[in-house]
Amino acid sequence: MKKGNIYREAREKFNDNNPCPLNREEAADRLHVSAATLGRYETGENAPSPEIVYAMSKVYENPVLRRKHCSECCLIGKEDHPYTAPKTLFESGYGLINANRVLESFKNELFEVLADGIVDKNEIIRLRQIIPQIKNIQKLLSDIEIEIEKHSLRYDIDE
Secondary structure, eight states: OOOTHHHHHHHHHHHHTOSSOOOHHHHHHHHTSOHHHHHHHHHTSSOOOHHHHHHHHHHTTOTHHHHHHHHHHOHHHHHHOOOOOOOOHHHHHHHHHHTHHHHHHHHHHHHHHHHTSOOOHHHHHHHHHHHHHHHHHHHHHHHHHHHHHHHHHHTTOOO
C-alpha cells in the first residue's frame, strides 16, 4: 500500500487551517498510537485500520479522508465508490434541488417496470440507463453529509 500520503496530507491540511497545529507526536497521542506507527501510516509503509482512519478524520476535522481511504485502499471502495472531490454545500444543495426531475423520471420508470410484476430484459436495460443519474444524486447527498460534518467539526457541534 503506497497511498499513505493521504494521511500525512490530512494532518498537514489540518495544520494549515488550525491555530493549534499538531506535530506527528501530538497527532499520534490523540489517535492513541505511537508516533512511529503514525509515521508508518504517513509514509505508506503500513495501512491504518478503518477505526484509525475514522479517528484521523475526526482529529483532523476532515471527513473527506474516510472517502479517500475507502476509494483508494479498499477493493470495494475502488470498484463501487471511486473518489471524486466533494462539492461545496451550495453546489450539492443546488444540484439536489435540480435532481427532482431525475427522481420523478426514475419514479415513473420504476412504476412502469413494477406495474405488471415481471421484470423483462428491456426493463432492466431502461433501469440501467438511469443508474448513473441516481448515483450522481447519491454522491450529492454524500457531499452534503460531508460538508455538514465538516462544519459541525469546525464549530464543535456534536452529532
